[in-house]
Amino acid sequence: MSQDKPTPGTNEPDAANAPIRPPQPPSILSRIAAGDESAVAELYQRYEHLICSLARRYGHPDSQDAVQEIFVRAWRSAAAYDPNKGSEATFIGTIARHYLIDHLRARSRQQEVLCDDLGGAVAAPAHDPESEDAESEARDIAHCLASLSERQATTLRLVYGNGLTLRAISRQTGWSIPAIKSAGRAGLQKLRQIALARAS
Numbered sequence: 001m002s003q004d005k006p007t008p009g010t011n012e013p014d015a016a017n018a019p020i021r022p023p024q025p026p027s028i029l030s031r032i033a034a035g036d037e038s039a040v041a042e043l044y045q046r047y048e049h050l051i052c053s054l055a056r057r058y059g060h061p062d063s064q065d066a067v068q069e070i071f072v073r074a075w076r077s078a079a080a081y082d083p084n085k086g087s088e089a090t091f092i093g094t095i096a097r098h099y100l101i102d103h104l105r106a107r108s109r110q111q112e113v114l115c116d117d118l119g120g121a122v123a124a125p126a127h128d129p130e131s132e133d134a135e136s137e138a139r140d141i142a143h144c145l146a147s148l149s150e151r152q153a154t155t156l157r158l159v160y161g162n163g164l165t166l167r168a169i170s171r172q173t174g175w176s177i178p179a180i181k182s183a184g185r186a187g188l189q190k191l192r193q194i195a196l197a198r199a200s
Helices: 028-033 038-057 063-076 088-108 110-118 134-146 150-161 166-173 177-199
Strands: none
Touching: 028 038, 028 088, 038 063, 038 088, 063 088, 063 166, 134 150, 150 166, 150 177, 166 177
């Protein structure tokens, strides 16, 4: 008894019945590049935690300042994002790391640059670690700062003690950047006078 042979193609899936995958929604960055203003808030909500974590890892003194700067860069670079080359999170993370590394390099030169901008560094007396402990040095610094105005002392503490940028200081204190520069310049000049008087 012969068996019927299957008709060619009957075991193959019917293309017409194959499941249709819905199109992927456009990425947030693609929507930003297309001018979708609502996507900006969505980008912030989705990636703020990631950027804050990276900012803390890289030692940025103001994570919210870093978030704002990085989101501005991401917004400007939105049109360059290609989903075929990597995820959106990877793209944002790369922008964040580049900014934070640049900021670290800038901070390493910050004291020298700011001193030039504010009128020169303080000429401090020679430091002898064998005869001067950290506590007496701290008292000495506090005594010098006490001779400055409140704005001058605060500016120098935030710049050299906390490593804040002038813009971060302005946002924290409400002072204008020109006022901060003026206070820093006057404070450094007064500290220089104190140091010269001690050395004489």
